[in-house]
Amino acid sequence: MPITVEEVVLMGRFPHAGFGRITADNRERTRSALRKYGIEHLAERRITNLLSGQRQRTYIARALAGEADLSVFDEPTVGVDAESVGEFFSLLSELNSDGMSILLVEHDIEAVIEYTERVLCLNRELYFDGLADAFPGSDGLERAYGITTGERAGVTR
Numbered sequence: 001m002p003i004t005v006e007e008v009v010l011m012g013r014f015p016h017a018g019f020g021r022i023t024a025d026n027r028e029r030t031r032s033a034l035r036k037y038g039i040e041h042l043a044e045r046r047i048t049n050l051l052s053g054q055r056q057r058t059y060i061a062r063a064l065a066g067e068a069d070l071s072v073f074d075e076p077t078v079g080v081d082a083e084s085v086g087e088f089f090s091l092l093s094e095l096n097s098d099g100m101s102i103l104l105v106e107h108d109i110e111a112v113i114e115y116t117e118r119v120l121c122l123n124r125e126l127y128f129d130g131l132a133d134a135f136p137g138s139d140g141l142e143r144a145y146g147i148t149t150g151e152r153a154g155v156t157r
Helices: 005-011 024-036 052-065 082-097 109-115 140-145 149-153
Strands: 070-074 101-105 118-122 126-131
Touching (some): 082 109, 118 140
């Protein structure tokens, strides 16, 4: 049976649970994360029944509940509507401001340039490492994949 939103967020507390015991503190931190990301009303809904933006909020709440120092997101906005993409990156920015390091694997070059501070362009080797604003003018994509930034994303900076 699919698990609920609350159960997914509670999974973030598992490293802190000690011998699998979920404490009142674990549950309170879970509820706090649900509230912070505005999904407490979804707590009993099945994760499989959520819209993609709601699902992303759930996963971010799980990271917050887990008090992680680092979160990795691999293509997190695939299939997410444009409004939810902006909200998602705002939430990541908030997590980052609160001290969490974020590693984002993303092929949407426009999103990378707009929402990140630093870019590493990789394809078996490092082709670019620098500020996101400098990426469109670099030869990183061309060297890595044989295409220019403008060809990939319509970027004209």
